[in-house]
Amino acid sequence: MFESSETVTTDRRQLRRESTRSEILDEAWALCRDVGLAGLSMRELAKRVGLRAPSLYSYFDSKDAIYDAMFRQGYEQLRDHMGDYMGPQPVTRERLKEGVRHYVEFCVADTTRYQLLFQRTIPGFEPSAESYAVAVLALEDSSRALSAAGIEGDAALDMWTGLLSGLTAQQISNDPGGERWIRLLDDAIDMFLDHYGALPRKKGSRK
Amino acid sequence: MFESSETVTTDRRQLRRESTRSEILDEAWALCRDVGLAGLSMRELAKRVGLRAPSLYSYFDSKDAIYDAMFRQGYEQLRDHMGDYMGPQPVTRERLKEGVRHYVEFCVADTTRYQLLFQRTIPGFEPSAESYAVAVLALEDSSRALSAAGIEGDAALDMWTGLLSGLTAQQISNDPGGERWIRLLDDAIDMFLDHYGALPRKKGSRK
DNA sequence: GTCTATATCCAGATAGAC
């Protein structure tokens, strides 16, 4: 009829444990935003959580394990963020532009997260196989969206990633908080689609 | 008739000093290529030069002063490398493509140098005013070349830097030593010039 | 689980003898 009290206690402990883990991760993000990704230190992190440094090792095996959890969390956030834009809707120029704007919005919203997910900035860190699998899932989403737009071939795909990652990176590093390169996104997509002859414009819609 | 022996001695000492400084810088580059830009340490650097760590401070005031000298040296190398391509020759599509290929060649030839010059990867380092001035000189060269091609306006210039820095960065971080994105350079420049209506192609030269 | 205490290692930079 009733669960044993031992089971209940265990569940509660697990919940509490997960809650603390989550709080540690939240503070890790905040700390990295303050001091940079590479500046994350176990001492300072513990201080912010209200623990002593060694206690963190009850929740994470190492500092890299914390980076790994952040990495995974970031890509889960990306999938959540892009969810609605990855459906099987008909693909038009406007839809594609909306999707890209939404994606870049995610990137510039948190430059620390951007660095962790998309750049190689931490000396020794490599994501674990499980976390990397989450990243691959998210990236497959976007390449599928491109195929739906009729853009095929490695060259076109590489050009696409080069162009958009270039504009995004310039925005983040040279005009953080601004719009200087974001403003160019729509035009860049037109330039790209015109060049590859995909999703033709309606007559007379140039400029 | 003869210079005083004191002056001669001073000159020789200065020469020797410059020679050692230069050797330290060479080893600093080599060390950074081995352990990453951020991994540069005064102890290890001294060991490679054949000195003890404190002796380095006779040649450079601090570790940042070494980064600063490297930064400056890198931009001087860039100007040297691009020298011939920045002259007042008539600008054609082919000339522009050659110049870009030459520039990207410089970037991918030494990814450590690329990171120091073009990315913000070292925690506390900011170039000094003098070194920054050298960087500005080099970058003005390229924007002048673009103007000569008839590409004017902030938007077009930002699109240009975004596109090319994007392809370069993808090349360096995702296919180091390869050609996957380098192959796309010519096509990217055609795409860009067509879109902005600069340096028109000869009739029927599309594809 | 959390703590104190500590092991171990590294860093940049300086003092002062020679």
Next chain:
DNA sequence: GTCTATCTGGATATAGAC
């Protein structure tokens, strides 16, 4: 100029009491 010795401060991680 170069050295030895050291200062100061930081890091990750572990041992073992409670």
